[in-house]
Amino acid sequence: MTESADIAVEVVGLGKNYGAVTALKSVSFSIESGKYYALLGPSGGGKTTLLRLIGGFLRPSAGRVYLHGAEVSHLPPNRRPTSMVFQNYALFPHMTVERNVAYGLKLLRVPAGDIRDRVDRMLAMVGLEGYNRRMPHELSGGQQQRVQLARSLVLERDILLLDEPLASLDARLRKDMCLELKRIQEKVGITFIHVTHNQEEALTVADRIAIIADGELVEEGTARDVYETPDKRFTAEFIGDNNVLEGAVAAVFDGRVALDIGFAKVEVPAPPAPVPTGARAAFSIRSELLRIAGRGEDMGASWQVVPAEYVEDVYLGLTVSHLVRLPDGTEAVARQMSGESDGNRFEAGQEVAVGWPTDRARLHLA
Ligand SMILES: Nc1ncnc2c1ncn2[C@@H]1O[C@H](COP(=O)(O)OP(=O)(O)OP(=O)(O)O)[C@@H](O)[C@H]1O
Ligand SMILES: [Mg+2]
Structure with missing residues (x-):
């Protein structure tokens, strides 16, 4: 498979079965480097499965995953240029904000001085400068979400995978955080893949959207494409x-x-x-x-x-x-x-x- 350097993610004929359950059928698409990409679709459609296959938390039953042109289909997560914000995954409740964000870097044995610098820089990036010593329970839902984001971004991987990162927030906060996420993505300039079942969220954050349903990629395009000129009836009924x-x-x-x-x-x-x-x-x-x-x-x-x-x-x-x-x-x-x-x-x-x-x-x- 030949690929130009500016394609961050390419999946080809990707499929996943869990025993008798086919969660993903045969999905192919690619994502340009530096784009904010959304995987949008109804519950149970296969979005988390697809994201986990890209991140290396699952092995494909069929097909291949390429990241920046290199095949990674069977590599573990830590050997891929990705980091992941999990669906329904909380902060460590007994650790300060700083220690939560530093956690991954410690595992990687990054020197302490570097850790401090990178954590401070990342907290500033997500608008939590000076929150180092707070405990998670002393933060609002939106602030906790931003700490989670900082914890993934601080690893400085090239592709960030976000699984329903805003699902636990109320409608108002979700709207603010959508704009915040987009601002952060533009600032760091890396590729974001954001899974959501919320069409408004996808339309707000994403440069491009893939509609995922029933284990298949239904349609793919810019937010404007899928909203204003849906090719498939499913897209028309799901969006707008x-x-x-x-x-x-x-x-x-x-x-x-x-x-x-x-x-x-x-x-x-x-x-x-x-x-x-x-x-x-x-x-x-x-x-x-x-x-x-x-x-x-x-x-x-x-x-x-x-x-x-x-x-x-x-x-x-x-x-x-x-x-x-x-x-x-x-x-x-x-x-x-x-x-x-x-x-x-x-x-x-x-x-x-x-x-x-x-x-x-x-x-x-x-
Ligand atoms: N470990 C598993 N074992 C068996 N079936 C699974 C497993 N994980 C997921 N599935 C099934 O695979 C299908 C896709 O699940 P997946 O979690 O990818 O959906 P999703 O689009 O992320 O849904 P949601 O929006 O609810 O998070 C579903 O039918 C689900 O029940
Ligand atoms: Mg899911």
Whole structure:
């Protein structure tokens, strides 16, 4: 396998079975050096397994792992350029912050003077300058998380593996720590691989995101790619608040696919791959792109419009979700910023129209 020097991680056909359980099927992807990469997906999808295979805490059942171009598939963790922040792994409760951070360096028999310098530098990096003598129970959850981070970063390995590093934090703290992690990654400039099941967290921190589900890599791309232009229906349903409607391909013309969704025919941009007429397909449209209007109101030529019945609105603080029922009984959601919401413009049971910009829908073949 040939590889350019700036690929930090490459996995090829990587698989893992635990006895009869196949946790990872045959995953291949690569990560550029210095990137912040997220592995995002539902619980039990294989994220921890994949991260542990990269870190050397598990041996693969199939496939290979390359780090900076060198095969490491069967090397132990300490012979890889990685360090790992484990899922649900706490600090040593009886040790000060300083001793917690110094722990790994002591095992490596780094001289005491160097240890002190490196620990101080790392505590400053994570915003905990002067916290050396505190005990873990004297720290907030976010501060404890930062000590954990310092404990891994201080090893000065080239690739940091983080397994749900923010899972134990409340929503507010998690948001702050996301920005903090990103700032730290930019400062140290090493490759971060961050496992999470939280889409907002992944979108905030990552340069690129891999969607992992059911032991497979579903899709990979920049945060914007997977959010705005998901190729796979699974991605559309997992990330963002998408409406997904199913139908059959009626015709393909001029870069558009005409889809028969039962109660209407709609046009969806054609994907690069060929689309066979008659095939079952679905399309997704994000809830913030859906607009509700009165029947017969003009939405513009570049919009797709279908009839619906207004159900209710749900106030969510920042946004308001307007629920409508389509003629086939499925529900769709149109989300607006609270400040821009039309308020009680529509009543339950009212006949309305819902529309979306034609070029923003995504086709997903079954
Ligand atoms: N040691 C093990 N023995 C048997 N099965 C295992 C073992 N570890 C994990 N599994 C199974 O492998 C699959 C993937 O597990 P994994 O821990 O990689 O998922 P995950 O994506 O990290 O999930 P979560 O988000 O809940 O942490 C699951 O079905 C899990 O039950
Ligand atoms: Mg896990």
